[in-house]
Amino acid sequence: MPQVALSSDFLKAFAQIPRNKQKVVREALEKFKRDPTTAAQNYEKIHTLDDKVRTIRCGIDYRAVVIHPPQGDVHLFVWVDHHDEAMDWARKKRFEVNKHTGTLQVYEVLDGGGVPTDAATELGERPSAPVETVEAERVPPGRLFAGHDNATLLLFGVPEPLLIAVRALREEADLDGLVPYLPEEAADALYLLAAGYSPDETIDELDRAKPAQRVDKAEFDPDDFAAALERPGTQQRFTVVADDHELAEILNAPLAQWRVFLHPSQRKLVEMKSTGAARVLGGAGTGKTVVAMHRARHLAKSCPPDKKVLFTTFTRNLAADIQAQLTTLCRDEGARIEVVNLHAWAAALLQSRGSKVRTPTREQQLDAWAEAMSHDPQETFRESFYRSEWNDVVQAQGILEEAAYLRARRAGRGTRLSRQQRKLVWEVLSAYRRALQRRGFMEPADVIREARLLIESGKVPLRYVAVVADEVQDFSEADLRLLRALVPEGPGDLFLVGDAHQRIYGRGSSLSRCGINVRGLRSRRLRLNYRTTQNIRNWAVSVLRGVSVDDLDEGTDDALRGYHSLRSGEPPRIEPQRTERDEAALILAQVEHWSKVQGRPLAELCLVARTNALLRNRYAPLIENAGYPVQHVQTDESTLGDGVRLATMHRVKGLEFPCVLVAGVHRGTVPLELRDYPDDAARQAH
Template identity: 25%
Template sequence: MSSNPSSARAASAVPDADRLVVGLNPQQREAVLHRGSPLLIVAGAGSGKTRVLTHRIAHLIATGEAWPSQILAITFTNKAANEMRERVGALLGGVAEGMWISTFHSACVRILRREIAELGYRSGFTIYDTHDSRTLLKRIIKEHHADADGLTPAAAQHRISQLKNELRDADDLARAEGAHSPADAALVDVFRDYDWALQHANALDFDDILVQTVHLLEAFPEVRRRYQRRFRHVLVDEYQDTNHAQYELIRLLATPAEEGGPAPELTVVGDSDQSIYAFRGADLRNITHFDEDFPGTRMILLEQNYRSTQRILSAANAVIGHNFDRADKNLWSALGDGDRITVYAGYSAHDEAQFVADEIRRLHREGLGWSDIAVFYRTNAQTRALEEILVRAGVPYRLIGGTRFYDRAEVKDALAYLIAVVNPADDLAVRRILNVPRRGIGPTTEQRLVTFAAREGIDLPAALVRAEEIGLGPKVTGAMTALGGALADARAALADQPLDGVVADLLDRVGLVRALRESQDPQDEARAENLDELLAQLVDYTEREADATLADFLADVQLTAAADELDAGQGAVSLMTLHTAKGLEYPAVFITGLEEGLLPHRMSLDEVGGIAEERRLFYVGITRAQRHLALSMAVSRTAYGQTNDQIPSRFLDEIPEDLLDWRQRPEEVGGVRALGRGGRWRDAEDDVRHDGRGRRALAGGARPTHADHPGRRPASGHRWANEITTADIPRGQVADLAEGDRIRHGSFGEGIVLQLTGRGAKQVATVRFDSGARKKLVVAVAPIERA
């Protein structure tokens, strides 16, 4: 027994380093142990990348190669950061305290809180969310009369965000080749005034958090050197999703500020096959050219999948193999072959949804929980039919992506009060709360207050305290001074009183909760409960972070996304877009809408690399499935008030036939017949390559097929359903079909016609076959004859 129990406990706090590699496969082990050069871990879906990252961090600390405070690990979501922190903590115990494991934005906020004075800001800066930024832009656009030039707040916000993520400012925009329209010209002035207004308010928008950190490290080498000395290891997760600003941040941290100077060792984990955020500015080249950016890179492939059965992985490998801008790898599993992939072609979106509902109920009867099942789709517009049928079928479901907690008006009002306390210079926050709850401060009074503050050179809260000098009526003057006094008292109380108590007293004093409680609107009670929840969260936060300030709490709130709060345990089927599905996994997955124009989406057809990104999106969807995977489509779909014939997705053709279990093929319900090899779908769109000047060309000199020119008839002579006329219907066969007639189908056998709708080439027959199956068939093209 040790004579010094406390030292024995300290010695046992760090586990034996050798134990940290037990149970890892050879590639995972190599990734944990590698030292001495930049490391790129190409981690296939479900290959245990989080385990590798956490064990690498723990191993660095256990071997004494780095203190916890010398580790910077960056993820893209708070959920991923929390999971990584918990896992490292479980491996190391209390020794893990002090590590920087956070999102890009959270890490940058920590740096800026300490260093932003170098850039002319104060450390108590406010972070503007999307709504705040748009409100400010709306005001500036109105001041410039830029709305008359066609510039909208949403468009300006999107373009400014793009430019900032490319590390470009208003001057860069002005120098760029041309303002092609009045709106482009107006954007330059709006962009300048927007940035000026942010700085005047001592505020940053979300993009600025990254941009200003990059500027700080570029402009002040001594700051850069300080963080390079602080961090001995920088690790980045999901590197394929980084944009240009994030790439520059990592480059500045991981390369010496001067020849021979210190620099952390860089490890990145990513998978080019799962890069699906180009629309947000993600640059695939960051990972595909990593070895060029960081010479001497060691690349390790993680190909063993611990999530899915082999048939699912074989389908994923076959699909993604059609992309050429990727590291060559093939996922494999030791979990067995598993079931074949179910595929179904419905007559309509509702028919497709009925299949999904029936399969979900079957899986549930066989013992799968509702929350073990997910339905993915390319666009939110696809949910209407799914929701309707699931409700009818009694299947509990939830849509992932509703109104976020922090986007609710009453929560934003409460946060604006807190911002006004922390950062009185933030006019946007103060103006939001002037008349919430109602206290008689209308637009005219607000403008007089703003004018007074500008004339006196003071912020708005100080102007509220001096409201008697403005010359307004006694009632509104009293309301304004009371509000100003409440903000000033709260600011003073933060110096020596508990944070949660100060906030609760402030919200009570200004009457925010009371106004909701006393309202006659039944929904206001739920809104008051949301404020109670906010206060409860603040209490929890202060218990976790005893020394935290109100500014720290606000930063934590403003960096938290609703997706990070995903709760998979509510006993309901999850419905979400394929983009939302990234990073999740379910025992059973349905991917709907496998049609040209949906997946791949029509917007991708003319974009350089668009089809490749859509294929990666499909790959991500496939690899979410653990045991059961179903793919579905509709041969007709209603959009914008019109019903259109749909062509099955080219991606279906890329999955080997022996992996598929077709429950119903497109041609069996009057859809387009199969083309190409083995009677399956085939087009040449996937042979399209780009010649470097943005022009599309076909590999090998091949000529375009019907897929490149949808209006042309295929060389095979096959006719699409929408090209067939009544003249094409064989006379004397089924042209005069009537309800009650018996017919014979090539696949389903004999049955009776229950109902006929439409006429001519668009006539649809509802048939009950002797097997019990009920199908809808386009009479003109279905393989049927009279029985």
């Protein structure tokens, strides 16, 4: 029986066709798996650049594009569409195993002898017949890859027919334009080389084997599809279907490609055998959470029956999202993964031991502060200073006594305190704690601390073999100390995922100060953005250029070097308005254009503002009065009904919408008015 492999392009195309036609395609696929030679399939060669291209009939008017293996019996399904459109899609593409990397590649060759005509013309090299490779020939000065020779570019997966176009590039914006024609493995490497990485650094960053490290120094067999499909570089775009059950699972959710395809850099992290805690950094959209979920599944497969893997997050919303997605990703191993927000886990532990966990509201906290402020009748410091000192020093470091506060770290706090001033401040802070205790309240940091102390006392048996934590950039030091206590130190014990650029709660913490060592090879970075278009990424990066961020462990993180996107699209538009009335008119015009002119479902539109008050009082009434329903994104966005999505900047983090409108971006709102923040450090954090 022939084997079938599906490409990510095939699944994208499959998702776009009508449901009744999807059923026909499914049936054709199943018949092909049983017998591709049956006459009803009409399995035939077509006139294309690549003579391996075939098509099969899917009903009367649809065709699936199939790549016939030069040897063996693995057939690649790479596209499905109306008859003529399917033919056009395949006509100028090549499907081949790269002899230098061993990866199965798909790339497009246009008129002009192997180079996209517009790219070659704009970039100053005349299209010609496929280049006769002189491997030592270097790219001339003034070009993006000046100094690199052809052999280096070929080593990183640049197809020989596209070598001219790559050599002609002058700046990174030109590379953005060429990326749609390039195999992904080549684009990944070229972005790093363009960012200044040396060839050796690029190989290390992409976790590729150096030529000298390969056991077999010969070129890869270009006809061996089966071997190519076993390599990580191929598996980021192709998956071999094991059986009919797996085929049905994949086709039931063709857009959930994160379940099926992993980039080699992601797969390496999922399957890594670390000697201890591991840290994964990555910008927005690089698939950190996807890696974390696959890592949890990977660990759960070898988990003893009486143990579990804990997957924990900073926010409750993300924990709910993760639980739903793991349900679709996992089979039996899902029962061995526990997903819970860290604060909820700690509260449940204390409650199981008889403690009453009552968290104060903001109003109840303010009442307690009013009582505590009576201990500073001279108002030496403002109440906002005491609140900040309480959260960022006392609670963050788990301080319970005056002696500990007098020697506590206060780096970055802005306001220097003498020993005498610290004593005065402690009187107010300890009075606040007593006020909470009299009222029977525990702040989240208290819950976290008490849970950790209970574990460290040995009274709670440890039932986890590993902990996977997402959103680590927002965890306090108290949170991180609890993570460290949850699982014994050992191989693969902690897998921590985060990005300081996305920190929206707190000030950041040091892993090493909390007993978590991630130095060396156990700290890795993801640089490929799957969610954001290159146009939006370029704009966002320009805003962040020169901004220093930490690496979650007292070091700095060169987060933006080599960071790039796979997708392209429209650049962001900035539309300054003079008045709220002008802004309202623009918002309604844009919603109307997206929904009525472009025909987009309202659930694809999201209006984002800085605060819930703005959404509730200004933008929700505006849109509803124009006749459009709205849905406030509070927890799981996927469960909401029809309507324009409204979300705060905090809540929208990690979500994806085709159309986003950011409203109310004016002085005093973005960043939020800072009058209540007591020092420079607090202002910087917000």
